[in-house]
Amino acid sequence: MARMKFLCDADRCIECNACVTACKNEHEVPWGINRRRVVTINDGKPGERSISMACMHCTDAPCQSVCPVNCFYTTADAVVLHSKDLCIGCGYCFYACPFGAPQYPKVGNFGSRGKMDKCTFCAGGPEADNTKEEYEKYGANRLAQGKLPLCAEMCSTKSLLAGDGDIIAQIYKERVTKRGYGSGAWGWQTAYRESIAT
Amino acid sequence: MANLFAHIRFMLGALALAFIIAMATPAAAQQPSSVNPTASAVKEQQLLQELNRIQGRISIPDARAGVLEQPAGRDWRNFHQVTLRWIGGIAILGMLLVLVLFYLMRGMVKIENGRSGRKVVRFNQHERIVHWMTATCFIILAISGINITFGKPLLMPLIGEPAFAEWSQWAKYAHNYLSFPFTIGVFAIFLMWVGANIPNEIDSEWLKRGGGIVGKDHPPAERFNAGQKLIYWIVVLGGTASAITGYLLMFPFYATDIAGMQLAQIIHGVVAVLFVAAMLGHIYIGTIGMEGAFEAMGEGTVDVNWAKQHHSIWLQEEAQKGASPAAKGRMAPAE
Numbered sequence: 001m002a003r004m005k006f007l008c009d010a011d012r013c014i015e016c017n018a019c020v021t022a023c024k025n026e027h028e029v030p031w032g033i034n035r036r037r038v039v040t041i042n043d044g045k046p047g048e049r050s051i052s053m054a055c056m057h058c059t060d061a062p063c064q065s066v067c068p069v070n071c072f073y074t075t076a077d078a079v080v081l082h083s084k085d086l087c088i089g090c091g092y093c094f095y096a097c098p099f100g101a102p103q104y105p106k107v108g109n110f111g112s113r114g115k116m117d118k119c120t121f122c123a124g125g126p127e128a129d130n131t132k133e134e135y136e137k138y139g140a141n142r143l144a145q146g147k148l149p150l151c152a153e154m155c156s157t158k159s160l161l162a163g164d165g166d167i168i169a170q171i172y173k174e175r176v177t178k179r180g181y182g183s184g185a186w187g188w189q190t191a192y193r194e195s196i197a198t
Numbered sequence: 199m200a201n202l203f204a205h206i207r208f209m210l211g212a213l214a215l216a217f218i219i220a221m222a223t224p225a226a227a228q229q230p231s232s233v234n235p236t237a238s239a240v241k242e243q244q245l246l247q248e249l250n251r252i253q254g255r256i257s258i259p260d261a262r263a264g265v266l267e268q269p270a271g272r273d274w275r276n277f278h279q280v281t282l283r284w285i286g287g288i289a290i291l292g293m294l295l296v297l298v299l300f301y302l303m304r305g306m307v308k309i310e311n312g313r314s315g316r317k318v319v320r321f322n323q324h325e326r327i328v329h330w331m332t333a334t335c336f337i338i339l340a341i342s343g344i345n346i347t348f349g350k351p352l353l354m355p356l357i358g359e360p361a362f363a364e365w366s367q368w369a370k371y372a373h374n375y376l377s378f379p380f381t382i383g384v385f386a387i388f389l390m391w392v393g394a395n396i397p398n399e400i401d402s403e404w405l406k407r408g409g410g411i412v413g414k415d416h417p418p419a420e421r422f423n424a425g426q427k428l429i430y431w432i433v434v435l436g437g438t439a440s441a442i443t444g445y446l447l448m449f450p451f452y453a454t455d456i457a458g459m460q461l462a463q464i465i466h467g468v469v470a471v472l473f474v475a476a477m478l479g480h481i482y483i484g485t486i487g488m489e490g491a492f493e494a495m496g497e498g499t500v501d502v503n504w505a506k507q508h509h510s511i512w513l514q515e516e517a518q519k520g521a522s523p524a525a526k527g528r529m530a531p532a533e
Binding site for chain 1: 238239240241242243245246252253254255256257258260263264265266267268269271272274275278279345346347349350354359360362363366367370447448449450456459460463
């Protein structure tokens with residue numbers, strides 16, 4: 001099985017936010033929740049870079065470790081998913097997540113935290129693949145249809161890559177070799193404890 | 199003529215073009231052969247080393263999503279999974295062990311001269327309502343809080359994931375809602391008993407002589423002895439600290455960012471487990487640890503011989519105030 005990863009080539013990201021919009025549309029994500037977002041560092045200054053970020057599906061995921069009800073599980077593709085039936089909306093995964101991925105609909109006690117929602121790498125949840133229940137809770141399950149995450153599939157500059165970690169690392173390496181520069185695979189050291197040597 | 203003009207115009211155009219090319223060529227030649235647009239680009243490692251977090255501008259309306267990376271979550275994870283469990287385990291189990299050993303050694307502290315059969319009012323109805331409201335909330339808050347930290351390794355394997363998640367969901371609701379009466383109770387306790395809980399010389403004397411439960415001797419004490427004053431301040435300060443940090447967690451982003459919430463959770467967790475350990479001691483002395491103690495908060499009255507033994511100065515004061523120690527039943531304390 002492949003080890004699925006995301007890689008955002010910051011030297012190509014133009015902050016068009018198409019990945020954000022595509023994600024919201026594909027999964028009919030509730031209002032106020034962003035499974036993916038684009039952050040611009042040093043905005044307006046020389047050397048500014050934009051990075052598209054969502055759940056990185058970490059190796060030894062911190063959210064999974066701290067969850068008090070064990071609602072997270074890692075699939076054979078190393079995608080970190082969770083069960084909204086088990087989630088109690090405590091907020092711990094958000095404290096532990098290095099990437100700010102977990103989001104909470106404002107429906108819980110005092111409108112603070114309902115059941116957590118996050119990027120599923122377009123792989124749904126614990127329900128049977130591509131059922132109505134799965135779609136309503138977690139959105140589309142493109143992986144089960146043999147497709148990759150929509151955010152990366154429709155990235156206009158092919159900055160955002162999603163797929164087998166070895167393959168996307170190879171694509172990124174070739175790009176860096178060809179153009180002669182690269183600001184690195186953002187978040188990889190934190191998420192996977194490895195970086196791409198270029 | 200028209201032909202001549204056209205010819206001149208063509209020549210001028212050609213000259214102008216040649217001039218532009220001539221000007222442009224040296225400029226192009228000055229460009230380095232390869233451009234490195236990342237020369238001044240932001241570097242992830244450098245940003246992380248500077249602040250241990252990367253933050254930027256975000257165009258979606260959720261401004262707090264502008265934190266791109268916060269590896270500090272890893273430290274918090276380690277606290278929650280390892281440090282807090284050790285602190286909590288040692289504090290709570292250690293206190294239980296100490297209490298069991300103490301009980302085996304000392305047993306229940308008896309009323310030395312036996313019951314006199316005469317009662318004196320110690321806590322009026324208002325005080326008892328506040329105490330038991332706070333105590334009930336505390337026990338439920340403690341159980342639901344300990345469940346969040348220790349439930350996954352201890353309870354979940356016994357009852358299974360779905361049942362444990364259902365119970366934890368209700369425990370979370372209870373924890374959130376009961377925080378309000380608990381906070382009101384802590385505040386009422388502060389106002390109600392603060393006057394009688396200011397430490398003074400009598401307390402240092404009491405402590406030197408080992409109090410009424412550790413030592414054999416029964417040093418004089420006012421309404422509250424030094425041990426009770428300690429419990430009082432643990433409740434007031436510990437309750438305030440856990441209430442403030444708890445509300446910061448319950449209302450995310452109202453007053454603090456993610457780093458503040460991690461710190462709030464650390465304080466909340468450590469204060470809470472120490473609070474639970476202290477309250478176990480309080481419950482022990484108030485029940486099986488000492489004869490005649492529970493009725494003070496249970497019925498509101500204590501035996502005069504108990505009061506003489508443990509709170510001699512208070513009993514004298516009550517007598518002087520005119521509330522005769524011989525007064526039986528439900529006479530309100532002179533306040």
